[in-house]
Amino acid sequence: MLHPILHSVDDQGIATLRLNRAELHNALDDTMIVQLTSTLETLIADARIRAIVLAAEGISFCAGHDSAWMQRMAGFGQEEIKQHARLLATLLGTLDNCPKPTIARVQGSAFGIGAGLLACCDVAIGASEALFCFSDVKLGMIPASVAPYVMRAIGERATRRYFITAERFNAGKAKRLGLIHLVVEHEELDMAVAQMCRQVLLNGPQAMAEAKQLVRELGGRAITADAIETTIARIAQVHASTEGQEGVAAFIEQRAPSWIHRE
Missing domain, CATH: 3.90.226.10 (2-enoyl-CoA Hydratase; Chain A, domain 1)
Structure with missing residues (x-):
């Protein structure tokens, strides 16, 4: 069938x-x-x-x-x-x-x-x-x-x-x-x-999900103080996440982050 x-x-x-x-x-x-x-x-x-x-x-x-x-x-x-x-x-x-x-x-x-x-x-x-x-x-x-x-x-x-x-x-x-x-x-x-x-x-899976959610939240909204506060809160949230910490550490240490597939 x-x-x-x-x-x-x-x-x-x-x-x-x-x-x-x-x-x-x-x-x-x-x-x-x-x-x-x-x-x-x-x-x-x-x-x-x-x-x-x-x-x-x-x-x-x-x-x-x-x-x-x-x-x-x-x-x-x-x-x-x-x-x-x-x-x-x-x-x-x-x-x-x-x-x-x-x-x-x-x-x-x-x-x-x-x-x-x-x-x-x-x-x-x-x-x-x-x-x-x-x-x-x-x-x-x-x-x-x-x-x-x-x-x-x-x-x-x-x-x-x-x-x-x-x-x-x-x-x-x-x-x-x-x-x-x-x-x-x-x-x-x-x-x-x-x-x-x-x-x-190449990109952080959770970061991409958060980026998509951010676009959904901001779509159609005027650039108001509330919208700016949304971006500030999201930056802090993602920066503090496990994936965010790993990405920054990998950049500083000049290595590939953990989510990149290795042969």
């Missing part, structure tokens, strides 16, 4: 999550969403995992909603629709709030939910031929579940345009908008992802 979600972990603690419905362009249904959320939660809870790569099999990253799932939902009432929407909201929230570094490997088209997933990742690396789209309005629907994450990534004005026009845009445009960070040729994609993984492995 084909497993819709695959995952593996290498000897350095890099976990790779793969959407595995290539024949359906990795479109998501409720079962796949629940499995992806559960796998993410397991990886988050595993102290051995240093970073998570979100990838996909086949030519597409994720084509959005599975058509069979949409057909089933066509007969649902509002409460049932809300229950299914909550499944997707939980997935996106779990990915967005993951304390570990998350890297999206986008080898092909990312539509709707697919674009939402990569907007929740810390780093998104896309192949030059990748395409992006929010086509919900063509069906008389709206991309509400992904809206908070997409708006944060590309801004309100650009979101308004692409939500109402349902235009497709290419990887170059996605990079300029801020939806992805790096565009490479397809044959360079794995190398670029591996390089990004090597980069995060």
Whole structure:
């Protein structure tokens, strides 16, 4: 039986999550969403995992909603629709709030939910031929579940345009908008992802988690006295931590800190 979600972990603690419905362009249904959320939660809870790569099999990253799932939902009432929407909201929230570094490997088209997933990742690396789209309005629907994450990534004005026009845009445009960070040729994609993984492995795992939390706390806030106090408190907290003390000691002693993998 084909497993819709695959995952593996290498000897350095890099976990790779793969959407595995290539024949359906990795479109998501409720079962796949629940499995992806559960796998993410397991990886988050595993102290051995240093970073998570979100990838996909086949030519597409994720084509959005599975058509069979949409057909089933066509007969649902509002409460049932809300229950299914909550499944997707939980997935996106779990990915967005993951304390570990998350890297999206986008080898092909990312539509709707697919674009939402990569907007929740810390780093998104896309192949030059990748395409992006929010086509919900063509069906008389709206991309509400992904809206908070997409708006944060590309801004309100650009979101308004692409939500109402349902235009497709290419990887170059996605990079300029801020939806992805790096565009490479397809044959360079794995190398670029591996390089990004090597980069995060150099850093303190708890420090990266704290840095992500700091950004969440400060996001959208004015630079007020309270915001400055938040930064001061966080500096002191992290400096006093075991990892912070180890990092400073390693710098002074000119050695690698304990979290760097040694062959």
